Amino acid sequence: xxxxxxxxxxxxxxxxxxxxxxxxxxxxxxxxxxxxxxxxxxxxxxxxxxxxxxxxxxxxxxxxxxxxxxxxxxxxxxxxxxxxxxxxxxxxxxxxxxxxxxxxxxxxxxxxxxxxxxxxxxxxxxxxxxxxxxxxxxxxxxxxxxxxxxxxxxxxxxxxxxxxxxxxxxxxxxxxxxxxxxxxxxxxxxxxxxxxxxxxxxxxxxxxxxxxxxxxxxxxxxxxxxxxxxxxxxxxxxxxxxxxxxxxxxxxxxxxxxxxxxxxxxxxxxxxxxxxxxxxxxxxxxxxxxxxxxxxxxxxxxxxxxxxxxxxxxxxxxxxxxxxxxxxxxxxxxxxxxxxxxxxxxxxxxxxxxxxxxxxxxxxxxxxxxxxxxxxxxxxxxxxxxxxxxxxxxxxxxxxxxxxxxxxxxxxxxxxxxxxxxxxxxxxxxxxxxxxxxxxxxxxxxx
Amino acid sequence: xxxxxxxxxxxxxxxxxxxxxxxxxxxxxxxxxxxxxxxxxxxxxxxxxxxxxxxxxxxxxxxxxxxxxxxxxxxxxxxxxxxxxxxxxxxxxxxxxxxxxxxxxxxxxxxxxxxxxxxxxxxxxxxxxxxxxxxxxxxxxxxxxxxxxxxxxxxxxxxxxxxxxxxxxxxxxxxxxxxxxxxxxxxxxxxxxxxxxxxxxxxxxxxxxxxxxxxxxxxxxxxxxxxxxxxxxxxxxxxxxxxxxxxxxxxxxxxxxxxxxxxxxxxxxxxxxxxxxxxxxxxxxxxxxxxxxxxxxxxxxxxxxxxxxxxxxxxxxxxxxxxxxxxxxxxxxxxxxxxxxxxxxxxxxxxxxxxxxxxxxxxxxxxxxxxxxxxxxxxxxxxxxxxxxxxxxxxxxxxxxxxxxxxxxxxxxxxxxxxxxxxxxxxxxxxxxxxxxxxxxxxxxxxxxxxxxxxxxxxxxxxxxxxxxxxxxxxxxxxxxxxx
Numbered sequence: 003x004x005x006x007x008x009x010x011x012x013x014x015x016x017x018x019x020x021x022x023x024x025x026x027x028x029x030x031x032x033x034x035x036x037x038x039x040x041x042x043x044x045x046x047x048x049x050x051x052x053x054x055x056x057x058x059x060x061x062x063x064x065x066x067x068x069x070x071x072x073x074x075x076x077x078x079x080x081x082x083x084x085x086x087x088x089x090x091x092x093x094x095x096x097x098x099x100x101x102x103x104x105x106x107x108x109x110x111x112x113x114x115x116x117x118x119x120x121x122x123x124x125x126x127x128x129x130x131x132x133x134x135x136x137x138x139x140x141x142x143x144x145x146x147x148x149x150x151x152x153x154x155x156x157x158x159x160x161x162x163x164x165x166x167x168x169x170x171x172x173x174x175x176x177x178x179x180x181x182x183x184x185x186x187x188x189x190x191x192x193x194x195x196x197x198x199x200x201x202x203x204x205x206x207x208x209x210x211x212x213x214x215x216x217x218x219x220x221x222x223x224x225x226x227x228x229x230x231x232x233x234x235x236x237x238x239x240x241x242x243x244x245x246x247x248x249x250x251x252x253x254x255x256x257x258x259x260x261x262x263x264x265x266x267x268x269x270x271x272x273x274x275x276x277x278x279x280x281x282x283x284x285x286x287x288x289x290x291x292x293x294x295x296x297x298x299x300x301x302x303x304x305x306x307x308x309x310x311x312x313x314x315x316x317x318x319x320x321x322x323x324x325x326x327x328x329x330x331x332x333x334x335x336x337x338x339x340x341x342x343x344x345x346x347x348x349x350x351x352x353x354x355x356x357x358x359x360x361x362x363x364x365x366x367x368x369x370x371x372x373x374x375x376x377x378x379x380x381x382x383x384x385x386x387x388x389x390x391x392x393x394x395x396x397x398x399x400x401x402x403x404x405x406x407x408x409x410x411x412x413x414x415x416x417x418x419x420x421x422x423x424x425x426x427x428x429x430x431x432x433x434x435x436x437x438x439x440x441x442x443x444x445x446x447x448x449x
Numbered sequence: 450x451x452x453x454x455x456x457x458x459x460x461x462x463x464x465x466x467x468x469x470x471x472x473x474x475x476x477x478x479x480x481x482x483x484x485x486x487x488x489x490x491x492x493x494x495x496x497x498x499x500x501x502x503x504x505x506x507x508x509x510x511x512x513x514x515x516x517x518x519x520x521x522x523x524x525x526x527x528x529x530x531x532x533x534x535x536x537x538x539x540x541x542x543x544x545x546x547x548x549x550x551x552x553x554x555x556x557x558x559x560x561x562x563x564x565x566x567x568x569x570x571x572x573x574x575x576x577x578x579x580x581x582x583x584x585x586x587x588x589x590x591x592x593x594x595x596x597x598x599x600x601x602x603x604x605x606x607x608x609x610x611x612x613x614x615x616x617x618x619x620x621x622x623x624x625x626x627x628x629x630x631x632x633x634x635x636x637x638x639x640x641x642x643x644x645x646x647x648x649x650x651x652x653x654x655x656x657x658x659x660x661x662x663x664x665x666x667x668x669x670x671x672x673x674x675x676x677x678x679x680x681x682x683x684x685x686x687x688x689x690x691x692x693x694x695x696x697x698x699x700x701x702x703x704x705x706x707x708x709x710x711x712x713x714x715x716x717x718x719x720x721x722x723x724x725x726x727x728x729x730x731x732x733x734x735x736x737x738x739x740x741x742x743x744x745x746x747x748x749x750x751x752x753x754x755x756x757x758x759x760x761x762x763x764x765x766x767x768x769x770x771x772x773x774x775x776x777x778x779x780x781x782x783x784x785x786x787x788x789x790x791x792x793x794x795x796x797x798x799x800x801x802x803x804x805x806x807x808x809x810x811x812x813x814x815x816x817x818x819x820x821x822x823x824x825x826x827x828x829x830x831x832x833x834x835x836x837x838x839x840x841x842x843x844x845x846x847x848x849x850x851x852x853x854x855x856x857x858x859x860x861x862x863x864x865x866x867x868x869x870x871x872x873x874x875x876x877x878x879x880x881x882x883x884x885x886x887x888x889x890x891x892x893x894x895x896x897x898x899x900x901x902x903x904x905x906x907x908x909x910x911x912x913x914x915x916x917x918x919x920x921x922x923x924x925x926x927x928x929x930x931x932x933x
Binding site for chain 2: 003004005006007008012013015016017019020021025028029031032033035036037038041042043044045046047048050053054056057058060061062063064065066067068072074076077078080082084086088089090092093094095096097098099100101102103104105106107108109110111113114115116117119120121123124125129130131133134136137138139140147165167168170171173174175177178179180221223224225247248249250251252256264271272273274275276277278279289295296297298299300301302303304306307308309310311312313314315317318319320321322323324325327328329330331332333334335336338342344345346347348349350351352353354355356357358360361362364365382383384385403408411430431432433434435
């Protein structure tokens with residue numbers, strides 16, 4: 003039997019110690035009516051070889067990104083992952099360990115997370131980071147809950163140009179309470195509408211949530227936005243792409259109070275959106291309201307520098323119903339992968355990733371500008387993705403897809419007002435040939 | 450040796466060069482973005498590949514893990530994580546998929562989820578599962594929001610949730626996040642829910658109860674059918690915290706015990722690794738009439754074509770972006786196929802046998818928290834040792850490190866003073882258990898004869914006992930260049 007080491011004679015010996023005659027007797031105190039009669043109606047076990055065959059057969063039914071010239075983005079981005087990263091993350095001492103409760107037996111994990119927290123602070127300019135959350139959407143939700151606790155107010159302002167799935171998640175998280183969420187529309191240029199923002203501000207607003215680069219790729223003028231909320235006791239929560247921070251100004255310097263986002267972008271696979279981590283950083287003033295684990299530096303009995311989980315009185319296992327969040331397990335391994343990614347790329351590497359993504363996306367934008375049937379919907383101050391419009395977009399999309407090109411994400415499902423609009427993204431792994439090929443095929447399809 | 454902080458290893462001018470130069474003209478960021486929104490400097494380290502690899506390899510060697518040490522951490526089910534599961538989760542066709550690809554590109558992914566859901570439904574007796582929740586606590590949040598939506602739809606005002614005093618901290622924290630008032634039901638001295646007290650607490654303003662079974666003392670709630678009766682009669686729902694389901698695989702189903710909503714910790718019961726704290730997955734299953742409340746989308750099938758179904762009438766919405774921790778789900782599926790129905794029962798048998806073996810062998814040396822037979826884990830109290838020798842559960846836990854054993858869960862459940870909660874899991878051998886038992890007996894002797902050796906433990910680890918108090922008093926949460 004796979005994975006079980008006790009032999010039949012050992013089992014017999016152990017049962018004798020326990021004073022029982024059969025394994026069944028271990029469960030004799032369960033009410034008979036709750037017992038399963040006979041076996042579960044499941045198949046019998048497979049050999050390892052059979053298992054591999056069965057699962058590989060399923061995998062082969064997929065058509066991965068490798069088969070396509072894809073311009074999909076919208077929150078999950080395929081960046082190059084340096085080879086050492088998965089070797090390091092694949093070390094059992096990281097992936098088969100638990101949360102580092104026992105500091106003396108977990109110094110490596112703790113130091114890796116301490117360094118991760120430092121990386122997040124360096125990118126954002128913030129003073130404190132937690133040890134990770136589940137994904138970008140839940141990190142936004144937790145940031146909002148933080149702000150509601152800090153400000154003790156009842157209203158949340160949310161830009162409509164925040165990732166639709168993040169807004170949906172936030173709405174779900176707030177279903178448990180009576181807080182009011184108000185969405186602020188984007189203007190005709192795709193940016194937050196400052197006039198609407200001014201109208202919406204009142205004494206009950208705890209926070210303003212904004213994304214930049216926003217869901218359309220546009221870089222919002224955070225400086226002007228912060229000016230509007232200044233002095234109003236409103237926390238500014240920013241969702242951002244951590245790779246964009248290699249070139250964009252530190253959010254902390256632009257009046258942002260809490261910054262959060264998706265970590266997949268830092269060295270994790272697209273994995274159907276399933277290799278994520280949420281990151282979150284803020285000012286030291288709000289430290290006691292941070293959700294989740296935090297690693298701190300300390301000393302051991304001999305005075306040596308060491309690390310441990312800290313400020314645990316915020317957490318559920320101690321504070322129970324008064325905890326800052328219910329989170330227990332987070333996405334530690336993915337966060338450590340994020341730190342390894344940043345270590346491997348380093349200062350110059352990450353800058354290049356950002357710079358080339360930016361330039362390649364703008365190169366595509368330029369190419370599309372020359373096609374008269376295509377309308378570039380918003381201005382050009384975007385990072386690695388932008389919105390364009392074409393008549394009969396679904397049909398155009400489908401014809402290109404049959405040529406193994408995925409032009410991007412059709413936005414109508416999320417934004418009915420953006421009819422026939424497509425969001426196209428480039429990262430540093432896109433080549434000029436791929437972009438040129440896409441543009442050539444697009445022209446053929448339209449004309 | 451102590452590994453330096455990675456930022457201290459930076460050398461100006463050193464780089465790795467992973468990024469391909471695109472064959473287009475490259476303009477500086479200021480060409481596209483207003484200068485005022487650009488940063489002046491990016492203060493990341495400059496390192497080389499070899500030293501990054503050495504850094505993290507050396508860090509990894511400072512950790513205990515399931516592959517290197519016995520890790521009997523109670524309530525965490527630190528069982529062996531099969532290697533083949535990792536291989537399968539990392540197949541290119543699963544990993545290199547964008548969440549916004551067409552359904553026809555991901556038929557394999559969807560079929561796997563469809564099949565996995567069917568298996569979990571059979572195992573638990575639930576009607577449908579959502580795979581979106583990314584951890585146990587996330588599953589609890591999902592489940593309790595479903596409870597809330599269910600009662601609101603019926604226009605019932607229920608503002609309380611009953612939770613045993615032995616529960617995981619996530620239960621009250623979750624109930625509170627969902628806007629419920631937490632009502633604590635006390636345990637009997639045997640560690641079971643006090644039925645009389647429950648009967649008095651349960652009323653028509655109570656939304657339901659959150660229960661772990663076996664509970665955190667490792668005891669099966671023998672009166673589970675009475676609990677069901679009391680809660681259901683008042684219109685409440687029973688939420689099953691599946692953290693301890695390992696003991697009951699193939700023995701009983703949450704549906705048979707009367708539960709309406711279940712979360713399963715796929716990273717505990719179903720062998721997916723814990724990743725230094727995550728990612729796991731907290732799949733949530735519900736009985737038939739609660740299906741319309743599940744998060745969207747679910748995976749359905751029509752004419753052998755798998756699709757994402759967003760058409761759920763009362764869905765609570767999304768609890769995260771995209772669809773869940775898919776690689777974790779591949780590992781779960783692989784585990785279930787490999788074990789099959791006979792294998793699952795053996796998991797329950799051996800996990801319960803292993804825990805009872807430890808219980809029996811150590812009961813003369815350590816005080817049992819309950820006189821009831823245990824299931825997958827056993828809880829001892831070190832209260833008497835603290836009183837007699839001044840030795841705490843923490844001291845004993847740290848001393849175990851000197852013998853190469855990861856400590857059990859300490860000081861939990863809260864209802865047991867100086868608790869040590871030991872969960873061996875089914876994948877440990879009798880030899881390992883015998884070694885552990887011998888060590889625990891030796892430590893018991895040490896407590897009597899030379900308690901200082903426990904007080905000062907661990908002695909053999911590179912890092913000695915860390916000062917957690919000053920870490921919290923003066924929080925240093927990131928590396929600073931200035932002489933840190």
